[in-house]
């Protein structure tokens with residue numbers, strides 16, 4: 001699903017990420033950890049073609065990102081659900097409309113097995129807030145909504161950047177259950193997080209692996225985290 | 226920060242008429258996704274209205290000068306006259322001589338002596354009806370109709386002077402030729418103005434569309450994140466600007482039409498202007514302005530949107 005071959009990335013100056021080689025297979029569940037500023041968000045952006053590697057190759061769903069044009073990227077995004085670190089909503093649309101946005105922009109016809117919107121709202125605990133506008137939401141509500149939007153199309157890959165940063169433990173577990181369920185349906189999942197408890201809780205449910213970014217390199221962490 | 230990607234959107238495969246049809250199809254979808262853009266909206270409506278107003282006048286100018294050139298041209302083709310004043314005894318002979326000379330002059334299609342009743346018709350406005358033309362020393366008139374490039378007036382004058390000393394060639398309408406050229410030039414200027422008006426409309430709408438897109442950079446990156454294609458995003462903007470341009474142009478065209486109607490008519494007395502208005506079915510021409518404005522806005526916004534979007538991540 002996601003393949004990196006000696007991929008590197010630098011924001012103009014020195015290399016932030018170097019020489020990363022890795023394959024994330026279909027149906028795998030990965031956590032991404034590392035100190036703040038290590039480049040987790042940057043790595044995830046490489047994984048949904050927001051960024052193009054400055055060296056090496058990144059292949060997403062079998063396609064080299066360097067060969068993709070803008071329509072290819074749009075098509076890719078319909079199969080890769082993303083929870084952005086700062087969520088990104090359309091502030092003039094209600095929460096419900098925001099969550100349905102991927103269906104809107106794809107013309108409803110992309111995935112027959114897209115998830116029922118009301119069920120999803122209930123699952124992430126936002127049924128009461130469906131009519132609210134994004135600026136009226138708390139940080140945690142926004143993150144839950146962002147996750148709901150990322151999974152609504154039932155995409156092949158779900159990439160989430162700190163999806164539980166502002167959320168209490170109980171709700172975090174609820175979101176985790178949703179992701180685990182999707183993983184059991186065969187979806188590939190990548191989550192950047194600092195929350196070791198979340199990782200442990202997941203490992204009790206599915207076989208999840210932990211990637212760590214340290215010293216500009218990507219490593220597979222040991223079973224002890 | 227990311228490398229630029231090539232875009233296929235600009236050469237999207239859908240034919241133009243299908244794209245234009247999509248503009249009028251009420252689709253909540255692409256529409257609702259972009260928030261109302263208040264300021265640029267009013268700017269676009271105003272621009273389209275002002276340009277349409279000017280367009281009506283440019284059109285009126287083109288059509289009026291066109292009519293003028295046509296009318297003068299028609300008169301030019303018809304009219305030259307040779308006037309013969311001679312003592313009663315020589316009148317017939319000189320008239321005959323004049324006709325003979327004219328018939329052998331290159332560039333003259335026909336020469337015809339006007340009958341008495343035609344003469345009295347010409348004189349009636351001056352002397353009243355029942356003028357006994359035959360009893361008066363009225364000069365006889367030969368109507369000359371030109372063909373092709375026309376005749377050489379100087380040469381003809383000399384030959385007439387030799388054959389019929391009492392004859393005078395009156396080719397006064399020929400001096401209008403430079404005026405016809407001027408009228409033609411004026412019509413060209415009118416058409417050029419129309420083209421310039423269309424171009425400025427396109428330019429201003431392009432700027433407004435670019436401003437609207439730039440103001441919505443965050444929105445666009447969110448839409449891209451959830452898988453929107455450039456053409457989907459562009460459609461929302463294109464639809465808005467096209468409908469606004471049509472609306473504004475309709476207002477401007479109406480106002481321009483009323484202003485033209487309100488112009489003082491300058492028909493008989495003025496002659497020169499022949500009325501700057503529209504005549505008969507020419508009133509249909511201004512109806513083309515709103516759809517044309519829509520088309521210009523559609524093309525300008527679509528080009529601007531797809532180009533600007535390519536600059537976004």
Ligand SMILES: Nc1ncnc2c1ncn2[C@@H]1O[C@H](COP(=O)(O)OP(=O)(O)OP(=O)(O)O)[C@@H](O)[C@H]1O
Nearest residue numbers: 011016034035036037038039040041042043085226
């Ligand atoms: N657009 C950008 N231009 C320049 N530098 C950037 C840009 N985005 C990120 N960086 C830099 O790259 C480094 C890594 O950023 P990144 O957001 O990937 O870190 P992170 O691991 O996600 O951190 P956090 O845990 O705080 O979210 C940081 O030092 C950041 O300042």
Ligand SMILES: [Mg+2]
Nearest residue numbers: 040041085161
């Ligand atoms: Mg980050």
